[in-house]
Each structure stands twice: as C-alpha cells, then as structure tokens.
Amino acid sequence: MSGQTNRRIDGKRLWDSLMDMARFGATPKGGVKRLTLTDIDRQGRDHFRARCEAAGLTVRVDAIGNMFARRPGRDPARLPVLMGSHLDSQPSGGKFDGALGVIAGLEVMHSLNDLGIETEAPIELVNWTDEEGSRFGHSLMGSGTWAGIHALDYVYGLKDVEGISVKDALEGIGYAGPEPAKPFPADAYFELHIEQGPILEAEGKQIGIVTGGQAQVWYDAVVIGQDSHAGTTPPRARRDALVGAARIIDLVDRLMRARGEDGRGTVGELHVIPNSRNVVPGEVRFSVEFRHPDPAEIETLAATFPAEATALAEAAGTRLTLKELFRIPAQPFAPDCVDLVRQAAARLGYSAREIVSGAGHDAIFVAQHVPTAMIFTPCKDGLSHNEAESIEPEEAAAGCQVLFEAVVARANRKL
Amino acid sequence: MSGQTNRRIDGKRLWDSLMDMARFGATPKGGVKRLTLTDIDRQGRDHFRARCEAAGLTVRVDAIGNMFARRPGRDPARLPVLMGSHLDSQPSGGKFDGALGVIAGLEVMHSLNDLGIETEAPIELVNWTDEEGSRFGHSLMGSGTWAGIHALDYVYGLKDVEGISVKDALEGIGYAGPEPAKPFPADAYFELHIEQGPILEAEGKQIGIVTGGQAQVWYDAVVIGQDSHAGTTPPRARRDALVGAARIIDLVDRLMRARGEDGRGTVGELHVIPNSRNVVPGEVRFSVEFRHPDPAEIETLAATFPAEATALAEAAGTRLTLKELFRIPAQPFAPDCVDLVRQAAARLGYSAREIVSGAGHDAIFVAQHVPTAMIFTPCKDGLSHNEAESIEPEEAAAGCQVLFEAVVARANRKL
Numbered sequence: 001m002s003g004q005t006n007r008r009i010d011g012k013r014l015w016d017s018l019m020d021m022a023r024f025g026a027t028p029k030g031g032v033k034r035l036t037l038t039d040i041d042r043q044g045r046d047h048f049r050a051r052c053e054a055a056g057l058t059v060r061v062d063a064i065g066n067m068f069a070r071r072p073g074r075d076p077a078r079l080p081v082l083m084g085s086h087l088d089s090q091p092s093g094g095k096f097d098g099a100l101g102v103i104a105g106l107e108v109m110h111s112l113n114d115l116g117i118e119t120e121a122p123i124e125l126v127n128w129t130d131e132e133g134s135r136f137g138h139s140l141m142g143s144g145t146w147a148g149i150h151a152l153d154y155v156y157g158l159k160d161v162e163g164i165s166v167k168d169a170l171e172g173i174g175y176a177g178p179e180p181a182k183p184f185p186a187d188a189y190f191e192l193h194i195e196q197g198p199i200l201e202a203e204g205k206q207i208g209i210v211t212g213g214q215a216q217v218w219y220d221a222v223v224i225g226q227d228s229h230a231g232t233t234p235p236r237a238r239r240d241a242l243v244g245a246a247r248i249i250d251l252v253d254r255l256m257r258a259r260g261e262d263g264r265g266t267v268g269e270l271h272v273i274p275n276s277r278n279v280v281p282g283e284v285r286f287s288v289e290f291r292h293p294d295p296a297e298i299e300t301l302a303a304t305f306p307a308e309a310t311a312l313a314e315a316a317g318t319r320l321t322l323k324e325l326f327r328i329p330a331q332p333f334a335p336d337c338v339d340l341v342r343q344a345a346a347r348l349g350y351s352a353r354e355i356v357s358g359a360g361h362d363a364i365f366v367a368q369h370v371p372t373a374m375i376f377t378p379c380k381d382g383l384s385h386n387e388a389e390s391i392e393p394e395e396a397a398a399g400c401q402v403l404f405e406a407v408v409a410r411a412n413r414k415l
Numbered sequence: 416m417s418g419q420t421n422r423r424i425d426g427k428r429l430w431d432s433l434m435d436m437a438r439f440g441a442t443p444k445g446g447v448k449r450l451t452l453t454d455i456d457r458q459g460r461d462h463f464r465a466r467c468e469a470a471g472l473t474v475r476v477d478a479i480g481n482m483f484a485r486r487p488g489r490d491p492a493r494l495p496v497l498m499g500s501h502l503d504s505q506p507s508g509g510k511f512d513g514a515l516g517v518i519a520g521l522e523v524m525h526s527l528n529d530l531g532i533e534t535e536a537p538i539e540l541v542n543w544t545d546e547e548g549s550r551f552g553h554s555l556m557g558s559g560t561w562a563g564i565h566a567l568d569y570v571y572g573l574k575d576v577e578g579i580s581v582k583d584a585l586e587g588i589g590y591a592g593p594e595p596a597k598p599f600p601a602d603a604y605f606e607l608h609i610e611q612g613p614i615l616e617a618e619g620k621q622i623g624i625v626t627g628g629q630a631q632v633w634y635d636a637v638v639i640g641q642d643s644h645a646g647t648t649p650p651r652a653r654r655d656a657l658v659g660a661a662r663i664i665d666l667v668d669r670l671m672r673a674r675g676e677d678g679r680g681t682v683g684e685l686h687v688i689p690n691s692r693n694v695v696p697g698e699v700r701f702s703v704e705f706r707h708p709d710p711a712e713i714e715t716l717a718a719t720f721p722a723e724a725t726a727l728a729e730a731a732g733t734r735l736t737l738k739e740l741f742r743i744p745a746q747p748f749a750p751d752c753v754d755l756v757r758q759a760a761a762r763l764g765y766s767a768r769e770i771v772s773g774a775g776h777d778a779i780f781v782a783q784h785v786p787t788a789m790i791f792t793p794c795k796d797g798l799s800h801n802e803a804e805s806i807e808p809e810e811a812a813a814g815c816q817v818l819f820e821a822v823v824a825r826a827n828r829k830l
Contacts, residue, residue: 197647232612232773358647
C-alpha cells in the first residue's frame with residue numbers, strides 16, 4: 001500500500017482547473033456568482049461536461065439536473081464509487097465552496113488516466129444541482145430530490161422571486177435530463193469541501209476527517225410586550241420586548257457553551273417593532289437555532305429551552321411564542337469510509353483531526369442511501385459565503401490527494 | 416379665595432372646541448395628522464386666530480410662527496402671564512397632545528370674559544410652532560428658537576424629506592410673523608398637557624402637579640464582533656455582536672431599575688448586521704437613553720455606564736463604541752408656580768400627585784426664561800403619539816379649571 005504515495009494528483013493542473021471554473025460568473029471582487037439554473041450555471045455545466053468527456057468519461061443527467069460522469073472499472077458488475085459536490089454558488093460566493101469537490105474529482109479522473117490505473121469498480125463524478133438554495137429557497141435541492149427527501153413534482157414547482165419555476169429554468173438551460181432522479185445503488189460517496197469554519201486553520205491541520213453532520217433544531221421566536229413612551233413609562237409599568245428577547249439571546253449562548261466546543265447556538269436574525277429611539281419596544285421577532293453532533297443533546301435542548309426561555313420572557317413582563325420550524329437528525333458517516341480518509345491522511349503524512357460538519361452538504365442526504373465520508377480542507381479565516389473565500393493551492397492539492405487515495409482504495413477493495 | 420371655586424370654566428364648550436380643532440387633519444381612525452407648517456396646520460392656525468379674535472384677544476405672530484393672543488390686564492405695565500402649548504401634531508397623532516393646552520387656554524379666556532373678570536396682569540395664550548419635530552427633525556422648534564436654543568437662520572434652513580425649508584414653508588402658509596423670535600419678559604408660563612404615560616391613570620389621580628423635566632443622556636452604541644457561519648463556528652471562536660449587545664440591553668434595564676421608579680433606561684432602536692438566520696452577527700447598532708429627574712443620577716450613570724457596557728462587550732469577545740449624542744440637564748419648574756397648581760387642585764378637591772415630566776415639552780425651554788409650571792391630566796392607558804389617544808371630558812375640564820385658577824391667581828398676585 002505504501003507505493004500509493006508515489007501516485008500523485010497534479011496540484012498545478014488542479015489549481016488551473018479551479019481558476020478556470022471560477023471564470024464562469026466571476027465577480028470584480030474575485031468571487032463567483034453562479035446561481036443555479038441560470039445561463040451562467042449552464043455555461044459552467046457545459047464546460048464541466050466538456051472536460052469530463054475530454055477525459056473519456058460518459059456523462060448522464062437526471063431529471064433534476066444532477067450530472068454523473070462515469071469512468072469504467074474492470075468489473076462493470078461492481079457498484080460505482082461516487083465523488084463530487086456542487087458547481088452552483090452563492091450570490092456573493094467564493095471560488096471554492098462546492099467547486100473544489102467537483103474539480104478535485106475531475107483531477108482524480110485525469111490522474112487515474114495519466115497513471116494508467118484501472119480500478120475494480122467504476123468511479124462516478126457528481127455535480128449536484130442547487131446545493132446553495134439561494135434562488136429557489138431549498139438548499140440541497142438536487143441531492144435531496146435524488147435521495148427522496150423531496151418529490152420531483154414538488155421541486156419542479158418551486159419558484160424564484162421572479163416567478164420562474166425550477167422546471168422551466170432547468171428546461172431552459174437544457175439540463176432536465178432523461179435519467180430518473182432517484183437513488184441508485186452505489187458503493188460509497190466521498191465529498192471534498194472547504195471547512196467553512198475556523199477550526200482546521202486555527203489548529204494548523206491540513207485535513208479534516210469528517211465523521212458526520214450535526215443534529216439541529218430551528219425555531220422562530222416572537223416576544224410580545226407593550227410599546228410605550230421611553231420617557232414617561234416607569235419601570236414597573238414596562239413590558240419591554242427587547243429586554244425579554246435580550247435575556248433569551250443570552251440563554252441561547254449559555255446553553256451552547258454548557259455543551260462544550262461541539263455545541264452551536266445562534267440568534268442570527270432579529271427585528272424590533274416599532275424600532276424607534278424613544279419607544280419601549282413592544283415586539284421582537286428572532287430566529288433561534290441549536291446544533292450538536294450528538295442528537296441526544298439536541299433532544300435535551302428541545303425539551304428544556306422552551307420552558308427556560310418562556311420563564312425569562314415572563315420575568316420581563318412579556319410573552320414568548322416559540323415555533324419549532326424543523327429538527328434535523330444527526331447524520332453519522334460510514335465508519336469504513338471515514339477510516340479510508342483517516343488512513344489516507346496518515347499515509348500521506350498530513351496533519352489531520354476528526355471534525356463534525358457544521359454546515360449542510362449534499363453528503364448529508366446522500367449518506368441516507370450510500371456509505372459516505374467527507375474530507376475538509378482549511379479555508380482562510382474560516383470565511384465562506386463571501387467573495388473573499390480563499391484556500392492555498394497546497395491545501396487544495398492535499399485534499400485532492402486524500403480524495404484520490406480514498407476513492408481508489410474503496411474502488412479496489414476486496415469484496 | 417374660596418369664592419374662586421364658584422368661577423368655573425365651561426366643560427362642554429371646552430370639549431366642543433377640542434372636537435372642533437380636531438377637524439383639522441382628522442384621520443379615519445379618530446386621530447389627527449396636522450403636521451407643522453402644512454396647509455392643514457395653516458387652517459388650524461387660522462381657526463385658532465379667528466376664535467381668539469372673536470374672544471377679543473389681540474394676536475401677534477413672531478418670525479418662527481409662534482402665535483401670542485393677548486388679553487389686557489388692568490395694569491399694562493405688569494408682565495404678562497403666559498399659557499399655551501402647541502397645535503401641530505404627530506403624523507399618527509391624537510386629538511389632545513398639544514391641542515389640549517391651547518384650547519383649554521382659549522376656554523380660560525372665554526370664561527374670564529363670561530365672568531367679567533379683569534386680571535391685574537395681561538394674559539397671553541401661546542401656540543408654539545412645531546413642538547413635535549416629525550417634519551423637520553427638530554422637536555420643540557418654536558419654543559426652542561424663542562428661548563434662544565436655536566438660531567433663527569439655522570432653523571429657517573432646516574429641510575423636510577422633500578427638501579422644503581422651514582422658511583419657505585412658514586412663508587408659504589403666511590405665518591412668518593413680524594415679531595422677533597426671542598424671549599420677552601413674562602411673569603409666568605403655565606402649560607396644560609396630557610401625561611402621555613400611565614401613572615395618573617394607574618393611581619386614579621385627576622391632576623399631575625409637574626415639578627420639572629428630567630435630566631437625560633442619549634447614546635448611539637455599536638458592538639462589533641465578527642460574522643461567521645452559525646453551524647461551523649465553535650463557541651471559543653465566536654465574537655457574537657448580538658450576544659454582546661444583549662448583555663448591554665440587560666444592563667440598561669438593571670441600571671434603570673436600580674434607581675427606583677423615577678429612572679428611565681431604554682434601548683428602543685436596534686439593527687443587526689447581516690441579520691441572517693445562520694450567520695453569527697458581526698455588528699449591532701442600537702440607541703441607549705437614560706432619564707432621571709435628579710441630574711446627579713444622570714451624572715453617575717454617564718460616568719459608570721460606558722465602562723460597565725464596555726466590559727460586557729469585551730467578555731463576549733466584541734468591541735463597543737459608545738457615542739454620547741447629548742445630555743439634557745434637569746429643568747426644575749418654579750416652586751411658586753408649581754405651588755399655585757398644587758393649591759388650585761387642593762382647593763378644587765381634585766386628587767393630585769407630584770410628577771416629573773417624562774416627555775419633552777415647550778415648557779422645558781420656556782422655563783429657562785420664565786417661571787414655569789405644567790399641569791398633567793391622565794390619558795387612557797398612558798397612550799399618546801397614537802390615533803387612539805384619549806381622555807375623558809371630565810378630565811379635560813378638571814385640567815382646564817386648574818389652569819384657570821393658577822393663571823388667575825398669578826395674574827392677580829400682589830407684587
């Protein structure tokens with residue numbers, strides 16, 4: 001097995017290919033605006049298809065626009081090993097979020113060709129439709145439809161702010177494919193992605209061995225008090241909704257920290273009514289979310305947070321209405337696939353640590369049907385969903401090499 | 416003196432006159448929209464002038480549009496006793512805020528005529544221009560210019576959102592008067608006004624004996640952290656500006672309550688940036704104000720609040736920038752004028768209590784030059800700056816009767 005460290009992906013070709021893909025929807029600030037199912041997305045997809053076909057891959061497209069580029073294995077009866085990510089971007093996105101996983105997969109294919117390697121199992125490179133969800137309001141749309149989370153007709157009917165439906169947009173760019181959008185048997189799925197967080201960079205780690213996705217619970221909260229004159233209303237008569245909300249914001253932060261460094265608790269969006277300098281606020285609407293890799297922690301939080309928050313609101317003379325929007329179960333990744341990532345990083349001498357994915361990814365849905373693992377690279381300042389999103393060429397190359405090792409090892413494993 | 420309780424203002428005529436004035440700018444919800452220096456304001460002023468002249472008063476107008484309606488006294492050498500308030504309203508205002516003090520003064524004049532009373536000193540009824548400040552951004556504009564707080568040229572140059580200047584608007588409605596807008600010697604000033612707060616109603620008091628205006632300090636606050644992904648950013652890496660701001664909001668409330676029922680501390684306006692559900696907030700901008708009748712309390716607050724708030728921001732990994740916008744000194748009213756109000760309420764058998772004005776009023780500026788007192792009436796639910804603002808006819812009549820007593824006693828006092 002040690003001979004495999006001689007079989008290297010081409011870091012320069014990888015970086016050039018990343019910069020090449022970044023031309024589609026390039027912004028003046030060095031980012032990418034390549035919204036799903038727009039003409040810019042079409043150009044990016046066409047370019048990707050051309051690169052795949054030039055590498056000898058056979059490309060097929062399913063009914064929700066997911067693209068699959070297949071490299072045959074020696075044994076066509078074996079289930080394929082999948083790798084990939086997404087080529088669509090945020091409105092003010094960067095060059096690497098999603099594109100890294102797809103273009104690194106393309107580099108794996110090129111390297112397999114250059115090295116004359118024939119794997120036992122076929123390998124397929126995937127571009128999932130609309131991972132970001134900025135345009136039609138449903139992130140992980142392509143992988144979610146494939147995985148059976150969403151019905152195709154439902155997704156076809158989703159509309160953007162201009163009233164254009166997914167179906168019309170998909171057909172408009174020529175990517176409503178003939179393949180059914182449903183899970184097919186596959187042996188494994190590996191996704192390389194930037195961390196979109198600060199941990200790997202802070203700890204000087206080159207590779208994140210991703211063990212799974214977090215359990216989450218999301219709420220909409222409304223605190224109702226009574227608006228009144230800031231100068232004439234004495235303390236005893238106040239029902240200040242912002243004071244009530246402030247104490248709940250503090251509670252969310254304390255609950256997060258009580259669960260150690262794995263916990264996440266955030267109030268990200270907040271609106272004050274009437275939001276006027278000399279009016280004691282009568283109403284505050286805000287979002288609350290908790291995340292944790294251990295679903296039991298989320299269950300505990302969901303059982304206790306509402307009552308604690310309600311008590312804080314009442315102590316401020318206000319009333320809390322808390323609406324749970326959804327709960328997402330934790331999604332552990334397949335231990336044997338995660339092991340392949342761990343072993344590859346060790347074999348290659350990369351510093352690595354286990355990490356839970358803090359963000360949603362196509363891998364979370366694919367994992368419901370296919371043994372899955374993810375590989376993280378650091379990103380500068382943990383910044384993503386931002387035109388300044390940035391990684392080093394060496395970091396991209398290291399992630400791609402780990403992807404290569406894991407995919408090849410899995411495709412050649414003894415059944 | 417007890418004979419004076421037989422000399423009564425006409426409660427019905429008062430109420431009819433209030434409803435009559437409320438026709439100018441009447442809204443479907445029963446409120447008033449009579450913005451300063453609009454044509455509706457002109458109609459209200461013309462109506463007021465006509466009523467004054469019909470009551471035998473001589474009306475003069477100064478350069479900022481303040482109107483003075485004079486009833487001669489027996490001794491023209493004596494300084495006049497002033498009474499009044501403002502006829503302009505909020506955009507969604509009520510029928511009583513400001514109009515009560517002016518129309519009640521008109522009722523005082525009518526009653527003096529009906530009762531054949533000649534006072535020693537002249538009496539002048541005042542309509543101050545633009546108390547509300549909604550249109551040109553400067554509340555207490557007319558009284559402030561008269562009192563020398565603002566230079567006339569500066570005020571003339573203020574513009575509304577459509578770019579119309581005060582000067583042009585004033586001249587457009589024909590109320591740029593020939594009298595200089597500057598303080599003239601006067602013996603006293605009495606202003607009747609609704610409380611705009613909940614205290615009198617809650618305690619079942621008919622009359623508020625207003626002892627002065629509060630000291631105030633106003634700030635703009637900005638808490639800066641770092642926006643980051645809500646799912647991928649662990650607790651230790653967070654610099655959550657909303658958590659920092661929330662703790663400062665709680666501090667403001669605690670500091671208010673530590674000072675008993677006379678304190679006021681409010682965060683009324685707040686903006687979160689970027690204000691997105693799954694982004695840890697990087698910046699929060701908000702207003703802070705404190706009020707207290709005792710200026711020493713405001714001095715103490717202004718000395719300690721910045722450091723305490725800064726410490727809270729830093730403990731949350733954020734940075735606070737606090738900008739003091741202004742400090743308003745407490746304005747005690749003249750004890751002998753306040754006494755006249757107290758004695759009148761007692762003589763008339765009205766339940767009364769001393770109260771500090773929580774809102775700004777023209778009287779606060781006039782008091783810098785003229786011995787001043789205010790009389791408050793209750794208002795339903797303490798509601799004001801709202802079309803549903805409401806008082807009972809008996810409450811209006813009681814306030815007007817106290818105004819009558821105090822003005823007549825002052826105008827007839829032995830020098």
